[in-house]
Amino acid sequence: MQNSLQQTPLHAAHVALGAKMVPFGGWDMPVQYTGILNEHLAVRQHVGLFDISHMGEFVVAGPTAAAALNRLFTNDVRKVAVGQAQYTLMCNAAGGILDDLILYRVEPSVFLLIVNAGNIATDFAWIGQHAVVSNQSAQTAALALQGPHARQLLDPGLAPFHVARQPVFGKTCWVARTGYTGEDGYEILCDNTDADFLWTELLKRGAQPCGLGARDTLRLEAGLPLHGHDITDTTTPVEAGLSRFISFDKGDFIGRDVLLQHRDHGPARKLVAFRMTAAKCPPPRQHYPILDGGRKIGEVTSGTQSPTLGYGIGLGYVEAGSAAVETKIEIAVRGKLFPASIAKKPLYKRGS
């Protein structure tokens, strides 16, 4: 098992810091160093540093790149100026989400894509059917510096959702003001050979190493879906509440017909955020049934105890008729029902 897992260039650094390592998307990754609560709060209050080198980096370039990506993805790449980033979705013909990703337009006809670790091979094959794509993942490392103090450590002069190629402590990197935590911060792409140096420099300047455990609780509070859990190839962006990332007026794209139907007739189920409302109750977890007045209306796709809010929170699909904010629901935990309430996304907003 150990041998079949891939290691990032920072693997030895994680082990040296005493990280607890777990398998994730085919990689041996740090889930935590000192503890999830502590690392979570470091990102909310100060600044944390994540190794996200397991994620995939693709480049699609050439005069037909924009047109090909507009056919592959739901959002409109024509809206993205050079130096900007865009959240977008890649669907199959049935409108099911193959992956969610960030697209960076780094030159007029050069696009950098950051995709989920577990989908690198399937995404590469799918995109390759429609565009000339180069997989840079094996030689590229990535760090996420996240938190309100991120700009004290690194100030590349970027507006939110912008990207630039520039030196970081003397190493040439792609730096983007994006992230997956609901906080301000940067994602830094570098050569594998520079990863250890940049990691060490950022820790020296006060960033706290944070693992995938905190990354998961942070993104959940921020209401950001995780592919493979909250969104999959059998759920559509309309069901997942991601319609603002679909451009129906850009022309045809893969999945458009089904998504249009969903939009016009309304989806049968919707992905909602919810919070537990009893004073002391177990945190919700994936696959727990969601009920409304004792009748099953859906299932939890992600859940945790929210470190910032102090109560259980989660995401899950429910019947559209029970999806309104403030609807009282119940979560079944080991056969017992606990009260919960549909909540507005995000559950945590920066500065709240």
Added chain:
Amino acid sequence: MSVPNNLKYAKSHEWVRVEGNTAVIGISDHAQHELTDIVYVELPPVGDRVEAGKECAVVESVKAASDIYAPVTGDIVEVNEELSRTPELVNQDPYGKGWMFKVQMSDLPELGELLSPADYAAHIGA
């Protein structure tokens, strides 16, 4: 990791303090450290029959729910109610205020199957 000398241990990381026919049970320092950040403890009701090696309680960390196994067979005679309000006591004081439940043992020779402190320390590589 602390492994007190006056306790017996199960391979599944519960500790047992024997007080006559009663076993006081909790989870080891190693276990709380591995679980980290305990946010919820679900204990069996008083009067429940538990069987050695069978799951009888649940500890939830931020990340996951983990089963707790009864290290001995018998009836639950008391549970630590304090843990419903302050589950973090299991992290802070696993061998003291973080105790979980007491079992009136019905099979005392079973205790011989538990690990000594030295064997448990070896088991966790301490």
